[in-house]
Amino acid sequence: QRKKRKRRQAYLPLEFDPGQDAQVDWGEAEVELAGARIKVQLFIFVFIWLRGTLPRLARSPPNDIAAVRNLIERLGQEHTVILSTHYLQEVERSCKRVIIVSQGDIVANDTPDNLVAAQPARSVRARIQGQEVDVRRQLGELFPGKEIKILLRENGVLDCTVDCGDSTAPIEESLARLVVKNNWALHELRREKPTLEDVFRRLTQQASREALHA
Numbered sequence: 692q693r694k695k696r697k698r699r700q701a702y703l704p705l706e707f708d709p710g711q712d713a714q715v716d717w718g719e720a721e722v723e724l725a726g727a728r729i730k731v732q733l734f735i736f737v738f739i740w741l742r743g744t745l746p747r748l749a750r751s752p753p754n755d756i757a758a759v760r761n762l763i764e765r766l767g768q769e770h771t772v773i774l775s776t777h778y779l780q781e782v783e784r785s786c787k788r789v790i791i792v793s794q795g796d797i798v799a800n801d802t803p804d805n806l807v808a809a810q811p812a813r814s815v816r817a818r819i820q821g822q823e824v825d826v827r828r829q830l831g832e833l834f835p836g837k838e839i840k841i842l843l844r845e846n847g848v849l850d851c852t853v854d855c856g857d858s859t860a861p862i863e864e865s866l867a868r869l870v871v872k873n874n875w876a877l878h879e880l881r882r883e884k885p886t887l888e889d890v891f892r893r894l895t896q897q898a899s900r901e902a903l904h905a
Contacts, residue, residue, distance in 0.1 A: 760785055779887045791891055793898035803887055810885040810893065814852040815862055821875035823849055833869055834862065848878055855882075 721730055763785050766772050774786060782789060783803055791799040799806055819826055823841065826849055830839045834853055843850035853862065863880055870877045 779891055783887050789887065791894055793895040794902045796898065798894045798898050799890070806890045807885055807887060810890045812855065812882045812885050813889060814854050814883045815866065815881070816883050817851050817853070817866055817870075817880045818848050818878035819851060819870060819875050820848045820878065821870075821873060825873065826851065826875070829869060829873065830866075833865060848876075852883070 721728055723729075763772055763774065767787075774782065776782065787802065789799065789801065789803050789806060790797055823844065827839060827841065830851065830853065837856070838854035840852045840854075841849055842852060853866070855862065863882065867877065867880060
C-alpha cells in the first residue's frame, strides 16, 4: 500500500488561527516564459476554501476577513499571488489582475476595472411613485421584450429595474418622458453599474455557446 503523503506544516503570518483550514506545500515547476522554459520555485499556500470556506469567510468576523486580505496584500508586495476562486467579490477586493478561463481557454486577461468598464450595464433602475398596475403596464409597452422587475414597494414608491441586455442604447430619457406624461413622481433614475460577476457570466456563457456550436 502506498503511504499517504503527509503535508508539511509552515508558519502562517496570520492575525488569527485558521485551524485545519490552512495547508502549505512547496516544490519546483517548469514554465514557459517569453519563449524559453525556465524552472521556478513554488510556494503553495492553500486555504481549504474550495469546500466552502470562502463563502464562510464572508460571514466571518470583520477582523478575520481583514487579516486574510492583509496577508494577500503583504505577500503581493514581493511575490506573485495567484488566487483561484469563483468568489468574485473577493477577487474585486484583493486582485490587481483577473484571468477568466472557460472551456479550457483564457477568455479574459485584464484588470478588474478594465473588464467591468467594457461590460455594458444590464439594467436601468428607477424609483417611481404611481399605481403599480399602470407603471408595470406602461413600462412593458415602452420597452417590449425587456424584463421589468418590481424589486420593492414602499410608501407608494416602486423600485423598478428594466433589463437592457447587452444594449447600450440610452433608455433613461424615454423612461423620464413616460413619468412626466403620466404625472408620476420620479425619486431616482440611474443605470446599474456592472460587476465582475456580470463580466464572468457573460464571457463564460458566450464561450459555452461557441463550444456547443463548434
